[in-house]
Amino acid sequence: MQHLKPLLKFTQTQQTNLGFGLIALLTVGSEHVFSVFAFSCPCNDWNFIYGNVCLLVPALALLILSYMLSNKTWKLFTGLCLRKRKLCRFNYTFGFLCVFLQISVTAMVAPLSWIAVALLKGVYFECAMTGANVTLFSSHLCNDKYPHCRTELEQFPCDGTSVPKSERVAVLSIIRAESQVLGWILIASVMMFTFLLTCVARCHSPISYMQLKFWRMYTQKESEFLDSYTAQHAEKLAKRNLTSFFELTKPTPMKSPPKKAWEKISSFYKFQTMDDYYSILHKYVCTCEDLENPTARASVRSENDFSNPAALAFLDEGKLVM
Incomplete structure (x- = not known):
């Protein structure tokens, strides 16, 4: 494998x-x-x-x-x-x-x-x-x-x-x-x-060919960086918890996204012609009123959209994981 x-x-x-x-x-x-x-x-x-x-x-x-x-x-x-x-x-x-x-x-x-x-x-x-x-x-x-x-x-x-x-x-x-x-x-x-x-x-694409090309590059890079940032954050959190456990000390404060934030960026994003966002994560960080306040972050409205833009819907998101 x-x-x-x-x-x-x-x-x-x-x-x-x-x-x-x-x-x-x-x-x-x-x-x-x-x-x-x-x-x-x-x-x-x-x-x-x-x-x-x-x-x-x-x-x-x-x-x-x-x-x-x-x-x-x-x-x-x-x-x-x-x-x-x-x-x-x-x-x-x-x-x-x-x-x-x-x-x-x-x-x-x-x-x-x-x-x-x-x-x-x-x-x-x-x-x-x-x-x-x-x-x-x-x-x-x-x-x-x-x-x-x-x-x-x-x-x-x-x-x-x-x-x-x-x-x-x-x-x-x-x-x-x-x-x-x-x-x-x-x-x-x-x-x-x-x-x-x-x-x-x-x-039925809501965007032009060149913008669609840029969109593909953006989503690819966002996915790569998200995996990298997630791995780094998980490593830091694991090290902090293990250090606190073995050294019998209180854990140092460490910020992590709340449950609501994870739920929102895990939903499917539907492109709207009046929006300038290229992913649900992009839309979340741009529309959130106060990223430092977990309460405000949790109050951001979720649209629960399923469908992707027509130009990307069928053939551009067959990513495999193993």
Whole structure:
């Protein structure tokens, strides 16, 4: 896990499409290793189940893993059970679903990459379809030229069977061609969906291209500095408490943000055209009346916004943590 951190950090600091490309590349590599060293079609009644499990279950696992590694997932669900009354309101629920959709679009990169590559290679689809007990498919696949096709189709993916090699190759080539067609259709559909989604998001962007570029740089730097400041403050607080404990002395006064402040900067920020703020933290420090007074800080109004600006909503916040 530690060896993957530099790669993930590099992914996070690049443009979104490059980050998605690296995620897809890692998925392709994993699929290749699995298909070469772990996959083996049973060539019996288990063909259909085994082929579909190898095609879809790893994709489901990658989807769940993508959700788990997303900062936005835990930002969305942390404390959600304590906001039951708000969830009953339509605006709040709609915003929640919009943000979850944004997270899901990012999380779908790895599983769709797995399925697309697996379909292009064809081995999982080949195994599954030779075990499919569907008369229509068998009629489409088999004809009078292949006498063993209907009765021994399950044996076709394996060598060492009584079925002539020429017949096996001819039937399997049809299945593999259909698998590759489905793979290319999936890839083209995903690319078209991504392109249209990006176009819609950019068309509804409340800011210009250059300001959006600046916004990305700002949010990236703010996230980096927030992690750094949090680590430094936690280290100082831990050292103070341990020093006080072992030396049997009273702890020296040390300021820390109150609970309300943490809650406010943990919410989602919705950009308003009349605002000049680039994040919820930026808005908090600029609108707080008295940062030295915890009481005043706690009184700052929280808008509880869920939705992000359209231009950043779907493709620019797929940050992973590990």
